Amino acid sequence: MEYHITQYDLEQGALEIQYIEEFFGEFPRKKTATEIVRRLSGRRHLILLATAPLPDDPGTVAPVSFKVAHEITVGETEPKLADLVHRLSDNVRFPGRRILYTWIGGTRRDWRGQGFFRALTEQQERWAIDQGFDEIVVKTKNKFYEMRGTLDHLRFEVVKYERHGADNAESKVYLSKKLLPEMVSKHRSAKTVVEIRD
Numbered sequence: 001m002e003y004h005i006t007q008y009d010l011e012q013g014a015l016e017i018q019y020i021e022e023f024f025g026e027f028p029r030k031k032t033a034t035e036i037v038r039r040l041s042g043r044r045h046l047i048l049l050a051t052a053p054l055p056d057d058p059g060t061v062a063p064v065s066f067k068v069a070h071e072i073t074v075g076e077t078e079p080k081l082a083d084l085v086h087r088l089s090d091n092v093r094f095p096g097r098r099i100l101y102t103w104i105g106g107t108r109r110d111w112r113g114q115g116f117f118r119a120l121t122e123q124q125e126r127w128a129i130d131q132g133f134d135e136i137v138v139k140t141k142n143k144f145y146e147m148r149g150t151l152d153h154l155r156f157e158v159v160k161y162e163r164h165g166a167d168n169a170e171s172k173v174y175l176s177k178k179l180l181p182e183m184v185s186k187h188r189s190a191k192t193v194v195e196i197r198d
Ligand SMILES: CC(C)(COP(=O)(O)OP(=O)(O)OC[C@H]1O[C@@H](n2cnc3c(N)ncnc32)[C@H](O)[C@@H]1OP(=O)(O)O)[C@@H](O)C(=O)NCCC(=O)NCCS
Pocket: 026, 065, 105, 106, 107, 108, 111, 112, 113, 114, 115, 116, 117, 118, 119, 139, 140, 141, 144, 145, 146, 147, 148, 149, 150, 151, 153, 154
């Protein structure tokens, strides 16, 4: 199987992400395009989407999986990101290194288990290595079992666990993967990548 991936520019990518998130019943609060633009502007970022034919109408392709990541640094001033960096700083080394944070991502239910997220993750790794990033970090929750299982398969390591006082299912789990150029040769997904530039 060959995966079809598009790397979007900010404005169009934000609209695409807003659109695809509508298909995710499990996301409690969906991101708007405005929110996505606000978060990503002025920082190095990557918006990737995979498309696939609709089973009942193979002539039509639709976005089925996505991944959005951006750089985080010790100098963050936006409170949410400053807090994230603070929480990570005991477990992820920032000085002199470039850290990519996978902010949001997922695969639409009907297309899960077909390798779309692996294909996006491998493309993200290739891009991040090319851009000089040293590590990719991601945050999830204990209760997101599918995501935890997937990150395990994709060889992310747990770097921090933050216990939620009342409900352990809500506890936060931080994971990371250190990047090495030779990783790219171990990638498994065949893919075509189209880049849409600003
Ligand atoms: C997690 C998610 C992105 C996986 O997407 P996907 O396209 O089905 O993943 P892939 O098919 O590319 O699978 C990648 C790897 O993870 C494994 N995997 C996928 N789903 C899994 C699951 N539910 N449990 C365990 N492993 C799983 C696959 O076997 C595969 O491993 P392999 O390549 O070594 O065989 C998708 O299930 C999803 O969107 N879930 C909801 C997202 C969510 O919970 N978000 C909450 C915020 S973090």
